[in-house]
Amino acid sequence: MADPEVRFPETYVSGVPVWAKRRRKRSGLNPLLNTLIVLLALFGGVVAGVSLRTGSVEKGGAVIDQWIALAAAKWNEAAGAPTAPPGP
Numbered sequence: 001m002a003d004p005e006v007r008f009p010e011t012y013v014s015g016v017p018v019w020a021k022r023r024r025k026r027s028g029l030n031p032l033l034n035t036l037i038v039l040l041a042l043f044g045g046v047v048a049g050v051s052l053r054t055g056s057v058e059k060g061g062a063v064i065d066q067w068i069a070l071a072a073a074k075w076n077e078a079a080g081a082p083t084a085p086p087g088p
Contacts, residue, residue, distance in 0.1 A: 028034065051060030 029037075047057075047060060047064065050063050051057045054060045054063060
């Protein structure tokens with residue numbers, strides 16, 4: 001019988017079997033970069049969907065431009081910004 005105190009350097013490192021050590025988890029991309037990639041993918045999906053629905057990329061782009069203009073107008077209204085510059 002082998003003595004339980006005898007440890008072989010090939011299989012044990014610091015008293016722990018080599019195969020029992022946890023492997024280091026690889027870190028993914030920066031979370032901000034992940035978020036940016038997801039947002040760009042969603043935007044691309046919306047553009048493709050609207051383009052298919054309207055029949056052309058040009059018409060789909062016009063629809064999305066209208067949505068952006070409407071959102072900007074509502075944003076400015078909520079912020080209290082004037083819609084037109086004051087006249088003399």
